[in-house]
Amino acid sequence: MKQQGFSLIELMVAVAIVGILVVIAVPSYQDHVRSANRAAAQADLMALAAAMEQHKSVNYSYAGAAEGGGDTGTPAVFKGYSPSAENVANKVYDLSIDTMGANGISYRLRAAPVAGSVQQNNGSLYLFSDGRKAWDKDNNGAIGADEYCWKC
Numbered sequence: 001m002k003q004q005g006f007s008l009i010e011l012m013v014a015v016a017i018v019g020i021l022v023v024i025a026v027p028s029y030q031d032h033v034r035s036a037n038r039a040a041a042q043a044d045l046m047a048l049a050a051a052m053e054q055h056k057s058v059n060y061s062y063a064g065a066a067e068g069g070g071d072t073g074t075p076a077v078f079k080g081y082s083p084s085a086e087n088v089a090n091k092v093y094d095l096s097i098d099t100m101g102a103n104g105i106s107y108r109l110r111a112a113p114v115a116g117s118v119q120q121n122n123g124s125l126y127l128f129s130d131g132r133k134a135w136d137k138d139n140n141g142a143i144g145a146d147e148y149c150w151k152c
Contacts, residue, residue, distance in 0.1 A: 030118065037119050038135075041093040041111040042150055045127040048095055048109055051077040052129070056104075062129065063104025071100035092117040098126065106130065125150065 006014075055065045055077045066073040075097050091114055098110035106129040113119035123136035126143065133150045134143045146152060 033118055034122055037092045038122065038125065038150075041095075041119075041125050042133075044093070044095055045109050045111050045125060048075060048078045049127055049129075051075070052097075052107060052109070061104030062107045063100060065107075066097050071104065072097050092119045093125075101129075 052062055052065055052075075056062050063071050065071070065075055065077045067076045069076075073096060075095060078095065093111040094114055096110050096112065097107055099108040101107065108129070109127045111125040113122050113124065121139050123139040126132075126134040126136075128134075132148060134148050135150050135152055136143055137147055137152050138144070
C-alpha cells in the first residue's frame, strides 16, 4: 500500500527554505518601513515650514511660533508629531522648532525619531528656513558636511 504525506526530509527542506526567505525578507521589509516613515516626516517638515511662512506673513517674524508663544519647542502653528504617518498614539517622529535666529528671521525645524519606535536609531531630519535639508544619518547628534540632504 502506498503511503501519502511528506517525509521528514521533505518537511525539513521546506522549513529551511521558509527560514531563508524570512531571514532575507524581514530586514528588507523593516528598511522599507523606516524609509516610508522618513518620507512621511519629510513631508511633515515641509508642511510645518509652510505653516511657519503663514505665521510670518501674519506676525512679520517666525518668532513666537512655538507653543505658549515661545520661539523653540513644539510648534503651536502645526501639530508636534508626524501626522501624515500615524495618529499621535503611534507617532514615530516628534516635530519641533529646533532653533530660531536673532529677531525671528530664520529657523531650523527638526523631526526627531521617537524612542522605542521603529525609527529609534535612524537619526533626526532637519529643514532650514533657507531651504537646506539635513539628515543626521549616523545618529551622532551633529550634522556632518555630507549629511546636508535627505537621501544621503
